[in-house]
Amino acid sequence: MEILVLTAHQDVPEVVRAIRLGAHNYLSKDAEPSLILAQVERAVVHAKKNYSETLAKNSIDVGQKGGVIDFVGRSRAIRLLKERLTAVSESDRPVLLLGDPGTGKTTAAKWIHSRREKLAGKMIPFVS
Secondary structure, eight states, X not given: OOEEEEESOOOHHHHHHHHHTTEEEXXXXXXXXXXXXXXXXXXXXXXXXXXXXXXXXXXXXXXXXXXXXXXXXXXXXXXXXXXXXXXXXXXXXXOOOOOOTTSSHHHHHHHHXXXXXXXXXXXXXXXX
């Protein structure tokens, strides 16, 4: 997330402080709308670049290992995800995975299913 500070007072020490604290830019309220829009667009480009770099560093690479889906990652979130999915996969109870599109529900379902040998062929995808 990028932060743009829009203020009525353009005080140099405050500008420096805001930038040091992580603001992408510091603008005066009386700035031209086109300048503000240009700064917002730059911040969006910068945020996308940072997101891509962060994603590359902490990616959830999904790869095939002997026909089994696996998550590869070092973050605490990935370790926690694998612990929870392992616990769920050790049960023969049905599982309902909910979440926004693109959050990895299908991959998680395949991961669980691939570890439930006696349930082979019984995965029922649900699409709403």
